[in-house]
Amino acid sequence: MTPPSAAAETTTRPPLIPPSQHPYAEVIHRLEAGGSMLPDTPENLMQIIGIYKAYAVPMDFYWRDLLYIAERVFLDPLPAFKYFPTQEYLDLPNSYAGDDSKLRIWRGQATAHPELLEFMAKGETRPMSKLLHHLWHDRINMEFAEACMEAMLWHQGMGGRFYDYLETDVYKANADRAIKAYFKGNPLMLGLHALFPEMFLEQVRKMSYYANLGLFWEVMAPVFFEMSDIYDEGGFKGVPDAMDFLVNGIFAVAGRPIYHHVYIGEEMFEIIPKSEGFTWLYEAALPYVEAVFYRTAPFRGTKSYNAQAGQVPEVQADFHYGILYADVFPVGSAGIPPTLLMQDMLHFLPPYLTELYDQHKRGEADILIQLGVTFQRSMYNVTSAVIQALRCALLYPLDDTDPEHLMANRKFFEAQMDRFIRPEARLPQIQTQDYR
Amino acid sequence: MAPLVLPLLVALPLLAGVLLPLLPENRPVLVRSLAALAPGLQLVLALLCWWYPPADLHLAWLPKLGLSFDLGLDGLSLPLVVLSGLLTALAILASPADQLRPRLYFPLMLATNLGVVGAFLARNALLFVLAFELVLIPTTLLVAIWGGERRAGAAIRYLIYGAVSGLSLLAGVLALGWFNANGFSFAYDDLMRAEITPRASAVILGLLLLGFGLKLPVVPLHGWQPLTYAEAPTPVVMLLGGAVAKLGAYGLLRFGVGFLPDTWMAWSPWIAAAGAVSAVYGALNAIAQSDMRRLMAYSSLGHMGLLVLALAAATPMSLQGAVAQVLAHGLIVALLFATVGLIERRTGTTAIPELSGLLNPYRGLPFTLGMLLLALMAAAGIPGLAGFPAELLVFEGSWTAFPRATLICLVASGFTAVYAVRLFNRVGFGRLDNERADWQSTTWQERLPAMVLTVLVVVGGLWPTSLVGWSESSTAALALRAQQIPPSPAQTFLASATLTFPLEVPVS
Numbered sequence: 001m002t003p004p005s006a007a008a009e010t011t012t013r014p015p016l017i018p019p020s021q022h023p024y025a026e027v028i029h030r031l032e033a034g035g036s037m038l039p040d041t042p043e044n045l046m047q048i049i050g051i052y053k054a055y056a057v058p059m060d061f062y063w064r065d066l067l068y069i070a071e072r073v074f075l076d077p078l079p080a081f082k083y084f085p086t087q088e089y090l091d092l093p094n095s096y097a098g099d100d101s102k103l104r105i106w107r108g109q110a111t112a113h114p115e116l117l118e119f120m121a122k123g124e125t126r127p128m129s130k131l132l133h134h135l136w137h138d139r140i141n142m143e144f145a146e147a148c149m150e151a152m153l154w155h156q157g158m159g160g161r162f163y164d165y166l167e168t169d170v171y172k173a174n175a176d177r178a179i180k181a182y183f184k185g186n187p188l189m190l191g192l193h194a195l196f197p198e199m200f201l202e203q204v205r206k207m208s209y210y211a212n213l214g215l216f217w218e219v220m221a222p223v224f225f226e227m228s229d230i231y232d233e234g235g236f237k238g239v240p241d242a243m244d245f246l247v248n249g250i251f252a253v254a255g256r257p258i259y260h261h262v263y264i265g266e267e268m269f270e271i272i273p274k275s276e277g278f279t280w281l282y283e284a285a286l287p288y289v290e291a292v293f294y295r296t297a298p299f300r301g302t303k304s305y306n307a308q309a310g311q312v313p314e315v316q317a318d319f320h321y322g323i324l325y326a327d328v329f330p331v332g333s334a335g336i337p338p339t340l341l342m343q344d345m346l347h348f349l350p351p352y353l354t355e356l357y358d359q360h361k362r363g364e365a366d367i368l369i370q371l372g373v374t375f376q377r378s379m380y381n382v383t384s385a386v387i388q389a390l391r392c393a394l395l396y397p398l399d400d401t402d403p404e405h406l407m408a409n410r411k412f413f414e415a416q417m418d419r420f421i422r423p424e425a426r427l428p429q430i431q432t433q434d435y436r
Numbered sequence: 437m438a439p440l441v442l443p444l445l446v447a448l449p450l451l452a453g454v455l456l457p458l459l460p461e462n463r464p465v466l467v468r469s470l471a472a473l474a475p476g477l478q479l480v481l482a483l484l485c486w487w488y489p490p491a492d493l494h495l496a497w498l499p500k501l502g503l504s505f506d507l508g509l510d511g512l513s514l515p516l517v518v519l520s521g522l523l524t525a526l527a528i529l530a531s532p533a534d535q536l537r538p539r540l541y542f543p544l545m546l547a548t549n550l551g552v553v554g555a556f557l558a559r560n561a562l563l564f565v566l567a568f569e570l571v572l573i574p575t576t577l578l579v580a581i582w583g584g585e586r587r588a589g590a591a592i593r594y595l596i597y598g599a600v601s602g603l604s605l606l607a608g609v610l611a612l613g614w615f616n617a618n619g620f621s622f623a624y625d626d627l628m629r630a631e632i633t634p635r636a637s638a639v640i641l642g643l644l645l646l647g648f649g650l651k652l653p654v655v656p657l658h659g660w661q662p663l664t665y666a667e668a669p670t671p672v673v674m675l676l677g678g679a680v681a682k683l684g685a686y687g688l689l690r691f692g693v694g695f696l697p698d699t700w701m702a703w704s705p706w707i708a709a710a711g712a713v714s715a716v717y718g719a720l721n722a723i724a725q726s727d728m729r730r731l732m733a734y735s736s737l738g739h740m741g742l743l744v745l746a747l748a749a750a751t752p753m754s755l756q757g758a759v760a761q762v763l764a765h766g767l768i769v770a771l772l773f774a775t776v777g778l779i780e781r782r783t784g785t786t787a788i789p790e791l792s793g794l795l796n797p798y799r800g801l802p803f804t805l806g807m808l809l810l811a812l813m814a815a816a817g818i819p820g821l822a823g824f825p826a827e828l829l830v831f832e833g834s835w836t837a838f839p840r841a842t843l844i845c846l847v848a849s850g851f852t853a854v855y856a857v858r859l860f861n862r863v864g865f866g867r868l869d870n871e872r873a874d875w876q877s878t879t880w881q882e883r884l885p886a887m888v889l890t891v892l893v894v895v896g897g898l899w900p901t902s903l904v905g906w907s908e909s910s911t912a913a914l915a916l917r918a919q920q921i922p923p924s925p926a927q928t929f930l931a932s933a934t935l936t937f938p939l940e941v942p943v944s
Contacts (some may be wrong), residue, residue, distance in 0.1 A: 329799065329867070369798045369870075
């Protein structure tokens, strides 16, 4: 497959196929030229890189805690301290950062990011115990990460073999072994498990998705950190460069194993062993993008949706409450609670983004909204990377000279853009800079 | 209290109005500040009059015409002077800092205040008419020059209705003086003892009802109100709805109930019916409106219906309720328009279908919407806010005299909650359109008038004496019907029982 960066030359050649008649023809032509759905402007580049950095720091906490919950908290019936990962998990070396990593994406350290540790110690208030920070809600909002995980669990059926595997006898047997080991010496819970064998099994499935998302974000955090460092060094020349970095990163780690291990006492239980061959791209990245960027679910609490009046699609695949459609205003918004993530990112904004936000709209007073819109822009860029990666994997190079191949690419891009024709999509808005 | 206090109350806006045009045109903030100072001092002075009642002032002016410069304050006029001073100051402060043509705009606001306060202070009916007529000129100019797109039509309609009101009032007052068997006079003290034939009384009351009914207004004399309220600048509407319209209520109480009690009693069932019709008509029309200003206009019309019912009942409690309603409604309607003005200044519209999600904490106007919510709750008569004690007194005071009309007004009051909830639901909740929400938050300076009114609306609800304490004895003196409180079943039972208490001391 030809990397998308090589497609830049195609822009200078005479077109081999007629222009697209799609409502988003301009965007499609940009994608065909190796670009992103997000227009290539210096401000867009600054916004998305800045927000990647602000996103990566809490993400460094998300993936560590997700793995901690999946592997250690597991079936704790009262998981009051599940948002307090142990030092072992904060020191857990990221597989794609640090000196010992086999594939080093970020040049930084493998343990938790220093800015994250500083925030965990001090928060927005002042240094105090973890519990007080938690109760004061001066912390990273793990609820956001859990909402993403639940979206992946709930939507299922988004390609890959992962969910189907959770219904197999092998998985059930592995889970059953872990359940019995976890509740060993606890006749009440074992009795419940005997009476309702599906109950804890369903919880284990959920834990497997915790692990899935944790392993997915373990990759994305160093990718975003590295992008931020490259930008700070003046490395990216435009939005397509940033997208190409993502595409290359996707291919580099596509085969990373997705598994679920549980540690009970001194013993490790392989609920989903690495040998099953689940890979990062197909079992984590693509379902994540589908579930979180596109679908999610109506966010309870801010807006009432009347399913009987047809306000909620009958088919889950038609759900459109993800960040690509979300109204980032806290009132009347939908999808995964964007306010939680916005709050998390606010702590780690680079100074150049803070300055930018100060110059527009209400400045500091509505900074959460502005950074939410930036996040939306950045996720359109990530989605563009995924679309280009899919095109690379399934179809033809952008510089292919066969018109039939180019038309197949065109159909693919048009089919992807069809998902943004509905009025809730923010694709038209992000084409201009005044959407903030 | 110094004898100059009463003339000073009218001289303050007059002096300021004359001096303001001499200030530089390019200093609108200075002009606004000085303009607000005059009614502010007037307010302080009027409040001092509560503790140090001033002596009445009598100056002969045109004795042959019966016109004299008689000024005085009593329990009816004092709270209205206070209200007028307060609302004028706040309306001036609610005007934009970069007000267009400030050297004309603010003097006209002060001229309106001069007329209103002059009318309330007047102790001579002809002087009252002069002051009443004076109000029409500046308010018409304010609508015509600074109003919305349809300001010309609104100003002409307002002028025509106002002129008819003034002429009718003039005719009524002249007849009042001429047909007095005790001698030709327009002094209030003489008119209180006037002896007028029933037929003449009927004609005079008809003229007065037309004159004051147009000013209040009441159905079917309200034709000017929705358009004027929709087109006039919001600070002007604060003044029109909060203070100027109260001239009608004051006139009905002073002239109708006070000077023509027998005829008033005879006509009161019809007046009560008109009040009930106004209340229902105003509330139902308010529900149907798609513009906030017009909604407020019809809401105001409905509340004036309650006021008319209370005046018709003329019991001590209903008249107390009428005065309380005048004060409470003055504050509430001013607050409603102050908040609507803020919303319009930021969003550029008052059309309900074009607004939504304004409660959004980041890009909306949550503080302003909070005050609007409180004003709507007060208008709906929610306990703890100024509208509640006023409406309670009106309903309780009118029940014995006109139970059916009171019941209808109660239902109409329920409709108030309907349009209040409907308006707030549409404007406050829902999705705020990011493409349109490109405005800055309101500043504390802009919010100040609405905040003052909000505090007063809450104080009026928690401390109802601030609404009724001014005029308890004055309204009791004017009452035409005794308050007949129907006994409760328990009272009936106790009255019929022949119980004797061993410790009861016989009264000698």
